[in-house]
Amino acid sequence: MKKDALLIRLLRTNISKAQLTGYVVANVIGLAVILTGVLFYSDCTTTSTETDDRFMANDYVIVSKNIDGIAFAPVAFSENEIADIARQPWARKVGRFSSSQFGMRASASLGGRGLSTYMFCESVPDEFFDIKPARWNFDPQHPFIPIIISKDYLSLYNFGFAMPQGLPKLSEDVIGSIPIDVTLTGQNGLSATFEAAIVGFSSRLNTIAVPQSFIDWANNRFAPGSTTENAWSSRLIVKTDPLLTSQMQEYFSTRDIEIAGDREADSRIAGLMRTVAIAVTANGAIICALAFFILTLSIYLLLQKNENMLRNVIRLGYQPNKVSRIYERLVARINCGVGAIALTASLAARSLWLPALHSAGLGGGNIWTAIGATAAFIALSSAQNTMLIRRRISALSS
């Protein structure tokens, strides 16, 4: 490198510090705005804990067909309808609810008083759960039924049922420690009792959920032959794009499909916040594009001003590649510097909004997205600059 010091000094003749400073300043601002937008979007769409997916990260809806009057025939989605939903731009993933096709009775002892109730259970594929309890599996050899219930049920019990009945109010931890006996009775007369426990509370699924493997096994054993398509598709859980909520709602309302719960307000705020984040990112991209244009122009002017000198260096015997590399290293260093400053600035900005988002249960965004965006910027910008430099210098050597 020392050997090339003279060549480097010569080739840096005519570099305009003012132009380079302009590029660095403009690009730092542009990239910092982009990264801030990326981080903000990521924080607004990711919860800070594993169990809470309220507000903006609420990307799931549960849908079922409207029932008029009393319906005895199965009310279910056909395969075509499910496929059509999956094809919609707002639908990211569709899961089917599987329900129990046998009788279920649960009993437990609370404060010395026995409690017994008929019940049902459902399941969806594991990827749709907002929580993943440690004991979430079912092994027929050692049968134990883990149950997840809606957080709303616990509230209903504590504040709607336990108080007027004089029963104790229970926390999530206490509920989990209560042993429950579940007796399954099939239409084929088969009956068996299993140990069960509530292992978690979901704010996403408004049902009594058990592992898919248990439903499959129990339906097969206690209601053989009854696992029809209709039973599998009466309710669907759909992971949606919150930015397209209005399209989704219009789709379902025109098809007489009901969306469980009222999440419209959340979705609107979520949509607004995300639109803001996208607008910020887009502005940053425009600033970056302009800054990029400044650098391209600077390189072009520099190479033009140094044209005779570059030609003479090549005629001395220096390889065009070696000459190009000196300029390529320069722009790569500048772009790395721009990336580092902009990333630092955007992470500093993130620390300003993070406490507020944490208090709303959000702010679990991944900074690797921003680091990835920075790396992509450095790579793309340097690659384009390199191409320009090589093309110009190669033209001088021919």
Add this chain to the structure above:
Amino acid sequence: MIKKITSQALLPRIFRGMEAGDSLKQSQVWLRPDFTLERGCRVCIAAESGSGKSSLLSFINGWRSDYDGRILFDGRDISLLNAADWSRLRTFHLSLLPQELCLFPSLTARENIQLKNALTNHKSTQQITTMLERLGIADKADTPVARMSVGQQQRVAIIRALCQPFDFIFLDEPVSHLDERNNREAATMITEEAAASGAGIISTSVGHNLLLPESTTIRL
């Protein structure tokens, strides 16, 4: 190593349509079916201004390609050479002192020479200093070339041309601004260097010849 440079029916494109003229008919180079420069030759190409001396050297050194006909290095057509080939040839096989010198005005005399020597490592710092002394510009070694006279610049360019191994050295009016003493010293240095490796010397002139002993004069 290049042993032989041959031109076949070579003609600068700018001379197209002038083939019937006396000057081209009498030329020993242009349009000749087989003009050859052998390694070890001592050639002075004498001609009037505008007859294509600089063009000939530019063609042979790959600076320009606006010619008809062919130029061959040991039978290989130079139009087939790529940028890397030319870099290698200009570093180790062909040395050219162009008429316009092509020095870098912002660099000092020594830096201009070092820029070439850094590629080849052909001369030591002491040898470069000795050459500067022999041509009487040692005191200008650290002066930017922009502040030197044309004669001084010519001497810097001569030393730079010698800071590489070569099979042929081409000198385009190398002593046009030199006095006789410096002309003789430059000729001696170039001859010594060429003789050491058996290289050929091709010099051009419009009347102020490099004082090479036993050189053949060719009419362009």
